[in-house]
């Protein structure tokens with residue numbers, strides 16, 4: 001198998017996994033909570049040694065239907081279009097030759113419209129369904145080869161799932177819902193309760209353990225779902241449109257809280273969403289799906305600044321670029337700076353290559369004139385008012401310019 005993403009070695013369209021410093025456990029608001037060792041025990045240290053991807057799908061196909069083999073062969077040979085597969089073979093091609101590689105600590109978003117195959121991919125990662133073709137590796141191990149016991153162990157200890165439909169048990173209180181998996185694993189009641197209280201603290205539901213699920217708001221129930229997934233202290237979280245049914249404001253709040261929690265716990269997350277805004281806010285990287293295939297994988301900035309085709313471009317058109325696009329994407333070479341306004345390079349305001357467009361606007365408003373972009377003490381580019389405006393406007397401006 002390929003282990004395509006390694007710390008310290010960013011490949012094309014890949015961002016290095018964020019180096020989350022191992023820290024004590026904090027809750028959503030960053031407040032330290034009791035018994036710091038429990039959830040922190042699996043946090044990953046960064047090393048210079050190459051590591052295997054945490055989760056990898058290689059040549060993954062899932063075609064539903066009795067004649068799936070014939071359908072795949074026909075598609076691979078280019079004999080039949082995807083939209084003809086249904087009528088010709090009575091099959092549904094849900095996932096088509098998907099390759100993805102998720103690094104430890106990443107929040108990897110899979111974004112696509114309803115029916116594009118997102119949930120089907122996720123169901124392969126804990127092997128709720130078997131692929132038609134291809135492999136899924138978790139920590140380098142081909143999970144298709146796991147014996148039933150090993151598979152049960154993987155699901156119970158390494159992978160936590162959170163769904164839009166929270167699936168809370170209505171007749172158990174919040175604490176017992178959170179501790180349910182531990183109960184199945186015969187963890188003693190006292191220890192179960194202790195862990196449940198800890199994870200409820202993490203999701204800011206301290207003190208809510210005795211209530212029944214239907215006494216909580218939708219956003220709170222979703223946090224119980226997350227707490228339940230965290231209770232087994234898994235390395236990997238699979239989240240399938242977890243915030244999809246919530247009101248926009250609550251949704252945004254939960255996204256922020258999840259980002260905070262994620263940074264503190266060093267989990268690897270595969271996060272499914274149909275909302276590009278959400279993917280951009282949360283994702284270390286994003287894979288965009290269409291009709292079972294991944295059309296583009298990249299950082300939010302890659303996707304926004306270089307959409308691969310018209311399909312992706314349509315999605316990114318209405319996304320605000322201010323927080324996502326950074327100076328390094330809009331600056332022009334130092335050599336092209338012609339001392340605008342009579343200011344030499346060394347007298348310009350300066351910023352780092354990671355400064356976003358919104359912050360660059362603030363600098364230009366305060367200081368007027370161009371901004372030198374400095375990396376490692378050296379100027380590597382210049383952002384002028386024109387290049388900044390072009391960056392804000394994005395590719396549409398280029399189109400207009402090219403048409404002139």
Ligand SMILES: Nc1ncnc2c1ncn2[C@@H]1O[C@H](COP(=O)(O)OP(=O)(O)O)[C@@H](O)[C@H]1O
Pocket residue numbers: 064092093094112113114115116117118119120121
């Ligand atoms: N068990 C199944 N049997 C037949 N078709 C299925 C099954 N599960 C999913 N599909 C089909 O596969 C496609 C992808 O579905 P899904 O992965 O649920 O998409 P998404 O999560 O992106 O909305 C859809 O056309 C869906 O109808």
Ligand SMILES: [Mg+2]
Pocket residue numbers: 115118119120240
């Ligand atoms: Mg789905």
